[in-house]
Amino acid sequence: MIPVAVIGAAGYAGAELTRLVLGHPSFELKVVTSGQDEGRLVRDLYPALAGCELAYTAHSAAAVAEAAKVAFLAVPHTAAMALAPALLDAGLTVVDCSADFRLRDPDVFTAWYAAPHTAIDLLEDAVYGLPELWRDLLPGTRLVACPGCYPTATLLAAAPAVRAGVVVSQRVVVDAISGVSGAGRSLSQAAHFVNATESVEAYKVGSHRHTPEIAQALADLGLQEPTVVFTPHLAPLDRGLLSTVYLEVDPTLSAEEAHAIYSEAYAGEPFVTVCEPGVQPATGHVRGSNRAHIGVVLDVQSGTLIVTCAIDNLVKGTAGQAVQCANIALGLDETAGLSTPGAVV
Amino acid sequence: MIPVAVIGAAGYAGAELTRLVLGHPSFELKVVTSGQDEGRLVRDLYPALAGCELAYTAHSAAAVAEAAKVAFLAVPHTAAMALAPALLDAGLTVVDCSADFRLRDPDVFTAWYAAPHTAIDLLEDAVYGLPELWRDLLPGTRLVACPGCYPTATLLAAAPAVRAGVVVSQRVVVDAISGVSGAGRSLSQAAHFVNATESVEAYKVGSHRHTPEIAQALADLGLQEPTVVFTPHLAPLDRGLLSTVYLEVDPTLSAEEAHAIYSEAYAGEPFVTVCEPGVQPATGHVRGSNRAHIGVVLDVQSGTLIVTCAIDNLVKGTAGQAVQCANIALGLDETAGLSTPGAVV
């Protein structure tokens, strides 16, 4: 069993990591840290984890390094770059769920996150952890930068068409919907039940921090100087994220060819389903699972490929993907601990 | 008091019309018809309307014409075109909530609705009933074609920019989210609570019947040969519709100018609020009311104006707008019966 620490374990991403590590056949959860909830039992804060007798401790790089070989970071941006160097120096594999190591250009980071980057030397070693697109980079890596939830769904939706060279415009419209757990455990009027239920709204229109991350990855996939127009929405569900991506494509592309591009790109992928033509993915189908379901429609009249991708923002969008990346980085079965969905309905 | 009939009153749109007519200061509800629920009491089918002692009757043009001066049609497409001529001939004002009189070109109707148009001669007299955009056409009209729910929100979002001449691309991406009541009272797996709750999904991607209606109206507003790329989504709310419209605009347009275009366009409108810069509309804010709330954001980097519009699909999206149109057509106060929202939260 590989000893594991979850850093920032009292937030939703950390709690979901805790759940997945506890059920993982090769991981043993040794340490859970939380600044805010130090001393509390995991099972008191998250009664769903009733079998866990661990208590949250304050973060100590030394203690984590002594107890664990792998550290999952589920802390806010800037906190991860402060913690990662010591853990890496101590020999741990670090899987970071924050934004700190996703953007290769620290100036872009600073422009969008309004903070200097304090671990610039680590940026070139960090691997962007989206296995379906860049699996080969992961084995043996020591620092994984897990993608954001919106980029995960958006890139899985856009990548096959971009890589196939059928996208003819650099402008990509991304319209996405997320459940409320994406905003985390902190209280806010937006997440107050009475405001959130029976209502949908857009937020951070044109200014969400996942925008440059999507643009960087689209460029990596081969789209020249992409312009990302991104509008996230909040809907009354606790988990779930659906990204609808609009790609202007070569007018000679047929619907059959478009679908085949996706089917072939994801053939054999353990966690991706390309829906049959005419079928759309629903976030309810991936709730509690590490799966991504993708729908492909060619709007012939406008020459637009409309690709939808549904994930669970806390699993494939965060904690599940982190475990998937860790599995690959450590040479384990990629699906270990991730094979049973949380529910059928 | 003006005697009123609601035709097709047992569906959601018809029931909401029933509610609004019952509360209207100048209308007296005389007839409610329903093929399926003939003989049942309104208050049995809709306990919310507990004070209403009317029973549904089968449709009879003669009986309706004898009892009423105004008929609201809340029947499916093709049924409205079958019923309207006799009612018009009998001298009634007809306010139709179906699609039958929205599209001026009967061939376009046939192409999208897979049915011949059987009342072509009425098309040129029908007035498209979106008062905020074409109010002047309504006074005195005898046949109102109320817009669809998606076109209402989408056109209110797009119109000011289009009319101001700042939209530079004919391609308009419309990404919208609707509550489940939009699908009506009929049972389906998609509307089964267990499937609909905690899930979002797109549907009829690239093929929704509101697409040509939006395109026709955008052309009327001045956009040359518009191409509408439209993706509706289903979210777990009973009422509410949010349309997010992406307009490529003149790169010299500033955010202030963009907001001013909208503020001026809707100044004095009794049912439209343009949110302050930085504020987004939420469907929860217009639930049970005839209001439309609009958010305007200029994404400078991409030169895209992202306009969001929230309405209640059953009120401003259907029944409320029908009453608003009837008020204008009949020379009543435009807001009569529509001034109190259904809830604050």
Added chain:
Amino acid sequence: MIPVAVIGAAGYAGAELTRLVLGHPSFELKVVTSGQDEGRLVRDLYPALAGCELAYTAHSAAAVAEAAKVAFLAVPHTAAMALAPALLDAGLTVVDCSADFRLRDPDVFTAWYAAPHTAIDLLEDAVYGLPELWRDLLPGTRLVACPGCYPTATLLAAAPAVRAGVVVSQRVVVDAISGVSGAGRSLSQAAHFVNATESVEAYKVGSHRHTPEIAQALADLGLQEPTVVFTPHLAPLDRGLLSTVYLEVDPTLSAEEAHAIYSEAYAGEPFVTVCEPGVQPATGHVRGSNRAHIGVVLDVQSGTLIVTCAIDNLVKGTAGQAVQCANIALGLDETAGLSTPGAVV
């Protein structure tokens, strides 16, 4: 038009009062006060009230007395007893939604609310404002103590059987379910969307402050030394309250007699519907309305009358009932401003 003030207008009860007063044919809203949100516009805090140009002011008895003839108090307990005397002295009619004037015995108040009563001399003049049960006390009264939301539904469910003398046990089990708006606008983990959605739980089991209020009223209705066993539950809806009341009854009572007791007790009541035998009330049927729907079932085997009552906790449970009481107190039509439900579905 009667000038009206809403004191504590920025909370949910106050906002719902604001909505109802704005739509009332004989009331003119003059003042809205809020300690926390002084200076903000009503329409900014509650976009649903977009047409209201009033701003919240700090509370001043002098200013309220100068501007208004009626004051609705929607402030927390102990705040109402501090504000009411000056308003009454200035000649206003005071309709209080707090608990301060509901319990006639100040020691009981102190025992349950952990605070001394500072306006004991007003207790004997206060009228408990449940019109369907004690309508005759309301005309001309200057101080109305509006019942709590749970007592309203519970007493409407219990009263006919108690008054008819068929209840044979002093022990009354009350099991009730409320939506989240009952907990108010304040943020809490219990009201965080992610915790509240897709979950139900009991709270304040055996210790909710509405217990002595229910007991006092049951005694007033004629039940000797009642013992109330009360369990409130929280369910994932924003509005709505259902109380299920278990009454042990005379074993000779038949189901038909039981139903007749209720039908007769509420015959002619404008806001109460006794469901037909076999039909149960649903909170969704009274959402946004001042109605109470009641279901009556006799469990013959156990000799138990199981009565359910559904209300909207913010309307019949608070603001609507306050307006109904004010209407009666002031000699207006009891249903003024309360006749249109907020929605049909």
Added chain:
Amino acid sequence: MIPVAVIGAAGYAGAELTRLVLGHPSFELKVVTSGQDEGRLVRDLYPALAGCELAYTAHSAAAVAEAAKVAFLAVPHTAAMALAPALLDAGLTVVDCSADFRLRDPDVFTAWYAAPHTAIDLLEDAVYGLPELWRDLLPGTRLVACPGCYPTATLLAAAPAVRAGVVVSQRVVVDAISGVSGAGRSLSQAAHFVNATESVEAYKVGSHRHTPEIAQALADLGLQEPTVVFTPHLAPLDRGLLSTVYLEVDPTLSAEEAHAIYSEAYAGEPFVTVCEPGVQPATGHVRGSNRAHIGVVLDVQSGTLIVTCAIDNLVKGTAGQAVQCANIALGLDETAGLSTPGAVV
């Protein structure tokens, strides 16, 4: 690996069984049957089970007997008693989720289910499968009658007090709340999203078929001639069931003693948590898991023990409990395949 069949696999209970069997370390899913959906792929009907390549087949006792050693029955009542004999004769272990083998007296079955019992000779061999209360009966059994969802939560709530002899009244009030999945996959107006969301209501008041099952088990636990007063409610959640049980207890019982009775009764139970004093269980905490969380409150004034029990109706309430029983019957680790909850929030 033990070969397993799920009979009636296309309903919600069957689908949840499918999920759990697929993730079970000692089970291999061989057959899934469905009359209605014969020929369809599991992953088409339940996209959450995307990795499953099985198709539903029509039921054939011979085919099931050839392929499997264990059969889970998730068929309606009366169907199970028709299928079980042949499977038992063929040597299979049968775990039945229907009501057919729960009631020992076939006359009681007939009185409540309006059907004759056609496998009376099996009733005495059937073991009522509630491991926490009657675990010793399960090892080696060939026919398990899994309890209903309401009885499971209710009996876990009532049993410790009854067994401890502190319950002094034979009358037990059970007030319970269930999510909509409890009504199954069939379409109905009650389960239509627009009706079910934002609404709660009671149903089958005083006449739910789980009543005699609860009564039989309370008698087994030692309560003399129990009278069960049972009111189920429907709330807007897909999964989750909360039972609130009112037990009149010995007036000398203290709150500490009451809590100790429960803590001791469930000490060491892998799936039961007795909440700390002052803490209430929530169905959200057990969603997707086989756990039962229990809250214990003594209402001293009324001498009532109010016990709440939260379960996931499809897991501990049906499919999870069936797997737990099968594990014990077959000599496997009781928790096999059931240890990871479906979600943390």
